[in-house]
Amino acid sequence: MPRIIFISADGSEQAEFNVPPGLTVLEIAHKYGLDIEGACGGAMACSTCHVLVDRRYFDKIPKPLEEEDDMLDLTFGVAKTSRLGCQIVVTDALDGLTLRLPPETKNRQER
Numbered sequence: 001m002p003r004i005i006f007i008s009a010d011g012s013e014q015a016e017f018n019v020p021p022g023l024t025v026l027e028i029a030h031k032y033g034l035d036i037e038g039a040c041g042g043a044m045a046c047s048t049c050h051v052l053v054d055r056r057y058f059d060k061i062p063k064p065l066e067e068e069d070d071m072l073d074l075t076f077g078v079a080k081t082s083r084l085g086c087q088i089v090v091t092d093a094l095d096g097l098t099l100r101l102p103p104e105t106k107n108r109q110e111r
């Protein structure tokens with residue numbers, strides 16, 4: 001099972017999990033109680049699942065759909081390696097995938 005590593009926004013905490021392929025990063029975060037909200041449940045309508053992908057793994061992940069890029073354009077703290085966690089499906093090829101949580105997220109559905 002591929003290993004996935006989450007690093008807290010300030011870099012002070014790290015958590016590693018071996019997960020079955022086929023789950024999304026958002027599903028993994030929820031399974032292990034990590035602080036990734038995922039307010040829209042993976043519908044690419046919120047960006048509260050924003051994660052920063054380690055450069056070594058960024059190009060191994062299939063390219064984002066236009067809708068994902070559009071949503072990231074509206075997100076705080078975006079970097080070149082930003083992705084939506086609900087759109088990253090973990091595969092064996094992503095063994096060692098390392099993700100950092102962003103400093104903050106904003107739910108655009110909130111008022």
Ligand code: FES
Binds near residue numbers: 038039041044046049
């Ligand atoms: S959970 Fe809302 S965009 Fe990913």
